[in-house]
Amino acid sequence: MGVPLLDLKAHHEPLHQAIMAALEQTFRSQAFILGPDVGKLEERVAAYCQTTYGIGVSSGTDALLVALMALGIGPGDEVITTPYSFFATAGAVVRLGAKPVLVDIDPVTYNLDPTKIKSALTAKSKAIIPVHLYGQCADMAPIMDVAKQYNLSVIEDAAQAIGSEYGDGRRACSIGTIGCLSFFPSKNLGCLGDGGMAVTNDPDLAERMRVLRVHGSKPKYYHKLIGGNFRLDTIQAAVLNVKLNYLDGWTKRRQENATRYEALFKQSGLVQNGNVKLPEPVYRNSGVKHYHIYNQFVLRVEQRDALMTHLKQKGIGAEIYYPVPFHLQECFLYLGYREGDFPESERAAKETIAIPIYPELTVEQQTEVVEAIAAFYR
Incomplete structure (x- = not known):
């Protein structure tokens, strides 16, 4: 689909x-x-x-x-x-x-x-x-x-x-x-x-x-x-x-979609097997309502680029935010940084992938996304 x-x-x-x-x-x-x-x-x-x-x-x-x-x-x-x-x-x-x-970034929150x-x-x-x-x-x-x-x-x-x-x-x-x-x-x-x-x-x-x-x-x-x-x-x-x-309602639905993804990915075994690491909403237990508004739902995954190709073939939208950290962009080379200077940013650029999280996403669509990812790691 x-x-x-x-x-x-x-x-x-x-x-x-x-x-x-x-x-x-x-x-x-x-x-x-x-x-x-x-x-x-x-x-x-x-x-x-x-x-x-x-x-x-x-x-x-x-x-x-x-x-x-x-x-x-x-x-x-x-x-x-x-x-x-x-x-x-x-x-x-x-x-x-x-x-x-x-x-450099915190590897949990980016x-x-x-x-x-x-x-x-x-x-x-x-x-x-x-x-x-x-x-x-x-x-x-x-x-x-x-x-x-x-x-x-x-x-x-x-x-x-x-x-x-x-x-x-x-x-x-x-x-x-x-x-x-x-x-x-x-x-x-x-x-x-x-x-x-x-x-x-x-x-x-x-x-x-x-x-x-x-x-x-x-x-x-x-x-x-x-x-x-x-x-x-x-x-x-x-x-x-x-x-x-309508913004608060959309945020609520994004949060609900994120919670559903968490359950679906855990049911799939991908989290337990170490294939997929879910985003961590670090303020969720603090009691605030908008602990994360999920503009993107970003996974850390094994074999990211190959997974990206697989999802494209399956018709699943995905994106990399972001594939090249600033210090490795050609226009910023004059700043004098080198590869290895910011290891967490470089690792995130190689391992992360964003999957659909928009408010109108259905349960069936989320299930399709998770099943497509699970199929890649079988």
């Missing part, structure tokens, strides 16, 4: 009328640039993230960029981050002339290992970018302790983690200096194109980011800052205002 990695048609079909009505309203208003829906979405998403201010921008990448710009990060500065993330995490740092200084941060600090260190990878919060308490001790800003890359909760109940984006979100269509809250948002509790940083997203102009055509064109389109904000109403 086959199972896609993501089924956006099934995802959007129940919302068809509501989304089309929102698009029609935007079209009739003709307020395509920073129209009322943008401000409405900013307020709602900021509150959802337990923050005060939201600044809608053109992508998750631009959210990182505008956050770094607002903090004055530039040439000569260093930013601590992970080698194991989507390219934009390090790419945004380099675009501003700063240097990403990499710290997030930045806080115990390794101090050894990477120098007099040039200005910020830390922890990534809440796959939908689970990084270990923020020790990260914030280091940041406070060394007077560093913290930018939370929560592109995959809207609403995800740390073990103490604080949500992704509310703990650091600025939080960054992506509304790319594959995200748990996705628009119909590119979109993003930066959120913060700092009114001065919020205002600075608002100005930076319109070329640094305030009032119009008067520039004290050099910014960029980072605006979130009203059309995308209108769609997101519809979809935000």
